[in-house]
Amino acid sequence: MTDFHFDPDLSRAATLPSQCYTDPEILRTEQERIFGRTWQVAGNLEQLKEKGDFITTTVAHEPVLVTRAEDGALRAFSNVCRHRAGPVATGCGHRRALQCAYHGWTYGLDGRLKGTPEFEGVANFNKEDHRLPSFRVETFGPLVFVNLHADGPTLAECLGAIPEETRRWKPETLRLHHRRDYELACNWKVYVDNYLEGYHIPGVHPELFRQLDYAAYRVELFRHYSKQHAPVKVAASVYHRDLAEGEAIEAPVALYYWVFPNLMLNLYPDHLQVNHILPLGPEKTLTRFEWFAPDPLPEDWAAKFAENLAFSDAVQQEDIFLCESVQRGLRSRTYDRGRYSVTRENGVHHFHGLWCEVVGVSPEP
Numbered sequence: 001m002t003d004f005h006f007d008p009d010l011s012r013a014a015t016l017p018s019q020c021y022t023d024p025e026i027l028r029t030e031q032e033r034i035f036g037r038t039w040q041v042a043g044n045l046e047q048l049k050e051k052g053d054f055i056t057t058t059v060a061h062e063p064v065l066v067t068r069a070e071d072g073a074l075r076a077f078s079n080v081c082r083h084r085a086g087p088v089a090t091g092c093g094h095r096r097a098l099q100c101a102y103h104g105w106t107y108g109l110d111g112r113l114k115g116t117p118e119f120e121g122v123a124n125f126n127k128e129d130h131r132l133p134s135f136r137v138e139t140f141g142p143l144v145f146v147n148l149h150a151d152g153p154t155l156a157e158c159l160g161a162i163p164e165e166t167r168r169w170k171p172e173t174l175r176l177h178h179r180r181d182y183e184l185a186c187n188w189k190v191y192v193d194n195y196l197e198g199y200h201i202p203g204v205h206p207e208l209f210r211q212l213d214y215a216a217y218r219v220e221l222f223r224h225y226s227k228q229h230a231p232v233k234v235a236a237s238v239y240h241r242d243l244a245e246g247e248a249i250e251a252p253v254a255l256y257y258w259v260f261p262n263l264m265l266n267l268y269p270d271h272l273q274v275n276h277i278l279p280l281g282p283e284k285t286l287t288r289f290e291w292f293a294p295d296p297l298p299e300d301w302a303a304k305f306a307e308n309l310a311f312s313d314a315v316q317q318e319d320i321f322l323c324e325s326v327q328r329g330l331r332s333r334t335y336d337r338g339r340y341s342v343t344r345e346n347g348v349h350h351f352h353g354l355w356c357e358v359v360g361v362s363p364e365p
């Protein structure tokens, strides 16, 4: 179902056809071409500090293992034993070597096959030929990313100016403080679309609307990501004096980045909040919220965080209600494609353009 066209001109474009949000075949294509070829968060750097630390995860249905090897380097591998596809490692932890849970083959932290019990007499078998296949691995701040695809842009290329613009948060020093998962009855793109525009804020988030300078809200587009400027009205707590350039200037300290396809980095004055948007099925999505904070925590942290968490949850519940309703709407007999607000939905159009590019939808002839 990629036989539609997509107009790169926002003012003329129509949104993605409904089927893109419901079809299991589309999700299979996305797993292959999007999640199988982009930088996906595999875990937190804190779990991989010492030599011998390892974590396991799944990226685009691929079992993945990340280790801090003996040489101190981070490495990512397929977590599939070369014998009969058992799990080389489970969960996370600290080991000198990894042992498959099935028949006990052992592997070094560098992916090399080391031990194969009771395997004498097997013809034409060299351990050297049975290394764990490796994947690209890189880090940004507290996050460890894996890319299953050998080619394509580096993580740094995908993040563009984000590391530079977030330097004052010292992202690499932040530690995971809290995590909350939400399961939604909608396609993952419904949630991402919703995140990428402030157009729904007046109608859906009355409290958030009161706090934001809606007129000044805008979305800036980059090759692999977009950035939302959402200045907050309450001056004292959300504006700060940026002395980096010598001259004191007032600047909003909340920054919202979305990195194609499914990562959101929300930087607030005293913490980083990360959203991971993971498809569980064509109409089922996990949104994982993680809060990263400085260590040690600021003194007044606990009360502020409780308030922050409650507000974030309220906004999320408002979004869930809308996203799940939209999913039902996309199933309607009467709806297929809509149009974009040029003022407010350039971020959604940008996402859809990237989606079409990767999935292989041709531009409007």
Ligand code: FES
Binding pocket: 081, 082, 083, 084, 085, 086, 087, 100, 101, 102, 103, 104, 105
């Ligand atoms: S599958 Fe791993 S040892 Fe048999």
Ligand SMILES: [Fe+2]
Binding pocket: 194, 195, 200, 204, 205, 315, 319
């Ligand atoms: Fe929202």
